[in-house]
Every structure is written in C-alpha cells, then in structure tokens.
Amino acid sequence: MAEIIQRGKTWTYKVYIGTDPLTKKRISDSKGGFKTQKEAKAAARLVELQKQNGTFVKESDIPFKQFAQDWVKTYSRSGVKVSSVRAREKEMKHFISVWGPYPISRITKKMYQDRIIDLSEQYSHNYMDGIHACGRMIFRQAIELGLMKVNPTENFKLPKKQQTVEELEKEEDEIIFFEKEELAHFLKLAHSHGLEMDHLIFTVLSYTGLRIGELLALKWSDFNDNPGTLRVIKTLYNPTNNFKKYHLLTPKTKGSVRTIRINDKLVSMLKKHKIIQNEVKLKNRLIYQDYGFIFAREDGHPQLRKVVETRLKRLLKLARIEKKITPHSFRHTHTSLLLEAGVGIKEVQQRLGHTDINTTMNIYAHMTANMEEKASQKFDKLMEDLL
Template identity: 65%
Template structure:
C-alpha cells in the first residue's frame, strides 16, 4: 500500500514499496513528490504499484544526455572502425549542443521530432538521416540497459525535401570524371611535368578504379608481377594528414576485398618504381621506415592524400582541364571506360569492389546517361555542320 503524504512546501508525495534490494537486502522504495493534490499523488502511486506487481516497473536514470552519449560511443567503438566512430561522434554533437545537461529520460518524442525538423532546415536529407540513425542507436542502448522506458526516436518522420524545378534544371552533375581524350591528355602531362610518383599514382587510379585509401594502403606483397594483379585487402585511414598518424583498416565493405588484374604498362611502371624505391632505401639507411608501402614517401611512410590532391590540381591546370576533378574522379573515369569497352555489370561490380549490385547499377545508369547525352550533342553538331 502506498504512503501518501503532504510535504512542508504544500506539495503531495507518495512512497511505494518495491520489495527487497537483492544486493543490499534492504527495503527498496520509490518516492516522488511535487503533486498539486492528494488525488494526483494517489493516482500516480497506483500506476507505480501496478507496474511493480506486473514486473514492468522501471526507475529511469537521472543521467544527462551528454554523459550517456559519451558512454555509448565508447561501447560503439569496441566493434566499429575508427572512421565510423569519428562520423558518429560528429553526428552526436548535434544533440549534445542542445540537450547536453538535459536528463536523458526527459527527451520526449515531441522534443526529438522538433530537433530533427531544425536540423533538416540546415542539412541535406542524407546527412540528417545519418544523424537520426546515430541518435536512434543511443536511445536504443539506453532502453536495452533499462535506463529509460521508451525510445523517443521511434516512428520519427524525416521531413520530405521538395526539389524545385529550378533546382533540378540548374543542378550540376555530381559525378565528375575525365573523358577518354582528357585522360590521355592528363596522363601525357603527368609523364612530362609530374613530380615524383605522380605518373604512377594517377595511372594506377585511372587503370584500376581503386579508392584513394585503397591505393595508399597497397604494399609490395599485394603486387603479383607474374599474374599482373593487385590484391586489395585494406584501406589507409589518415583524416588529419599526419605522416605517422595513420591506421590500416579493413576495406569499405566485404566486397571491397578483391584482386584486380592490371595491364602490362602498369606492371612495368611498378617494377621500375620498385627499383627506384630500393635505391632510396639504400641512400636513407636507418632513416627509412620500411613498412613495404608501394606509394611511400622518401622516409618510408605512406604518401599523404592532401599531397596527392594538391599535385592533382597543379597537373589539371597544366593540362588545361577545367573540371572539379578529385582522386575519386579517376574511379568514375575508370568506370566510364569499362562501360565503353563493353564490360558487363557483374564484372564491373567485382572490379570496383561493390558489395551491393545496386551501387554499380546506379553508377552505370548515370554514366550511360552521360554518354547518351554526349552522343546526342555530337549528332546535333554533325547535322548542323552538314546543313
């Protein structure tokens, strides 16, 4: 039976007995105050008694959102790549900045939906979807630990983004790649004007479709000269472009682990590079940190992505190519050349390391659409010249 009493401040309170605490062997009680009337306190006490009797009572935590979120990210990090942990930590901050000192149990569905609406006004739907997924995991963990009763993120509706006609018409193509003639021009300039390893790096990217992290993680044990292949088993993670602050992680997906056949030209380039690298090792002696990286700096550490991006801009300017090309653009360039060469979608999926065939199909559809548009323009130009 609940004990209902009036406090000195004029508010009503209840105390409900919950049996004996297993560890301390002492009586366990639940007390709550601040009720305006005795009737309200009695009603609330009856609900608690019913939950205790049914075994469904849960005493929610007083822990703040920030405190619990930081505990959760530590657990999440135990079985997740550091790159994913870094992304989740950034997403988490969108809620900590607003609810930091707020009790975890006080975050209601209404409060959560309001925050999602605010974020959707600032960021893309895809990014907000990632933020939502992060917070859903945080609250799911709290429910699993018995710290809160309800996950406030459940059944939350992400706002629909209505694209205007003007936006569609003015929207630039997201996938950037070099046309066959542009690639040939770029590689010629790279051969004649490139700095150390530039020609090998950009030729490898264009001829294999490797992700930049996969390329930088390649070691000499991944290169099979006789078979003419490169084995992809890892990716280099170095978000701060620190010479020594890198990590080797498993590839993006399970399908990313693959063996890529390469042509004779690239095999010869790699063999020449191996000879040159041995000379550098001999010259540097103990100063060379030999971790067997193919694309190593003169000190043995893997080349920095930032350096490659800077050199790429320099070479694009020299080649007079006015496109926003990044190292990843060579992956799309490789895809477009595979399509033009008549390579099947399944073979493309395996070569590019896509676990999901839909990823390959989406890129394939985009690339073929670009080619169809190019063909239409070429036909139109031909007819104008004739007429």
C-alpha cells in the same frame, strides 16, 4: 508501503523500491505536484504494482551529454572501425548541443522529432540517416539499461526531404570525370611535369578505378606481376593527415574486397617503381621504416591523401583543365572508359567493388546520358558538313 506527503498545496508520494547492490543504500521513487492526496496515492499504487510485476523502471537523472559520451566509449570497444566511431561522435554532437545537461529520461518523442526535423532542413538525407541511426543506438542503450521507460526514437521515420530544382541540378553535376582526350593530356603532363610518384598514382587510379584510400593502402604483397593483379583487402584511413596516425581498415563494403587485373603497362610501371623505392630505402636507411607500402613516402610511411590532392590541383592548373576533378574523379573516369569499351554492367560492378548494383546503375545512367549527348553532337556535326 507508500509515503504520501503534503507540500504546500500539492501532494508527493515516495515508494521504497529496493537496495542499491553497490552502495547498499535504500532506493526510493518519488514524484510530486499532485493536486489531491487521492491522485498521489493512485500514482504510488501504480508504482507498487509495477514493482511487484517486475516492470518498474526508475528513470535516470543522468545528463544526456554524459550518457552519450559513455555510450560512444562502449561503442568504440565493440570492434567497429575507427572511422565509424568518428562518425558517431560527430553525429551525436547534434543532440548534445541542445540536450547536453538535460536528463536523458526526460527527452520525449516530440523533442526528438522536432530536433530531427530541424536538422533535416540543414543537412542531406544521407547525413540525416547517420544522425538518426546514432540517436536510435543511444536511446536503445538507455532503455536496455533501464534508465528510461519510453524510447523517443521508437516508430519514428526520417522525413523525406523534397529536393529543389537547384539541388537536383547540383546532384546531376556531382559525377565529374575526364573525357578520354583530357585524360591522355593529363597523364602525359603528369609524366613530364609531375613530382615523385605523380604519374604512377594517377595512372593506377585511371586504369583500375580504385578509391584513393584503397590505393594508398596497397602493399607489395597485394601486387602480382604474373598474372598482373592488384588485391584490394584494406583501405587507408587518416582524417588528421598526420603521416604516423593512420589506420588500415577493411574496405568500404564486403563487395569492395576484390582482385583487379591490370595490364602489362601498369605491371611494368610498378616494377620500375619498386627499383626506385629500393634505392630510396638504401639512401634513407637510417630513417626508412619498411611497412611494405607501394606508395610510400621517403620514410616508408604511406603517402598522405592531402599530398595527392595538392599534387592533382597543381597538375590540373598546368594542364589548364578547369573541371573540379578530385581523386575520386579518376574512378568515374575509369567507369566511363569501361562503358565506352562495351564492358557489361555486372563486370563494371565487380571491378569497382560495388556491393549494390544500384550504385553502379546510377553511375551507368549518368555516363550513358553523357555518351548519348556526345553521339548526338557528333551526328549534328556530321550533318552540318553534308549540307
């Protein structure tokens, strides 16, 4: 039976719900602020009917921050990658910063919508996909645990961001790569002025199109000299750049698991590198921990991505190449050379490990436009010489 209480000028109901199985204490649902006794009784009757039908949900006062932090702990134990957990932690901070102490049950659809729209004005559509996905997972869990009645993310679609001309131009410039002559000059300089493993690392990146994480995760067990192949089954994840605190994860997508054919030049270079590495093991036998990495530091741990990036900047400066080349640019360079050699789009997709053909097609379109521009310039030059 509901208890109806008058408090000042308003009325409050209190309905007995049951007993907490853990504390054995009585659980009740109460709500005040009703202008009349009749309104309070009607609201109480609705709760009693929901209780009888098994549809009643007692909304929780747990703060959003506390629930989100508990949720991410559960998420981390569900077998997902360390990189995915790190991404979720980063994404949920965008909600915690505004809703931290606020009861999760009181977050409405309007509040969620306003927050997403506000963030959409600051971040890219791809990043917003991640933030929205994180929000959906958090609130879905709250609903499943019976902590709230209405899911604020339900039926909400991420707004499409209208790109400006400046953003489109910037996006067009994102695919940066070496021209064939630039690559030859760079690799020659890496051979003559590079530091330990520089020439090998940048040659392998250029000749295979591997992602930098895939390259640094390679072990000798992934290398076959006859026929010459490299097996890609893992990627190195080390966001803190601490040489001991790395993780070997499964590749980016299912299609990223692949075996790449390499030429005799790379096979020969890798064999010579193994001989040198064996000498390093012997020299540093007191500290060397042999994990089997091809691109290992002098203590046996895998080389850091940060070191590769720093070495790359040094060589680009020596080569007087002003393009904003990154380790990923070698992947685009490899793609452009494959297309220039007449390799089919399907073969390019398989070699690069793209699960989605559209990813390959986007790069293909950019590369093709670049090649057409160069062909046009060469033709113009030819005609100038004839006139």
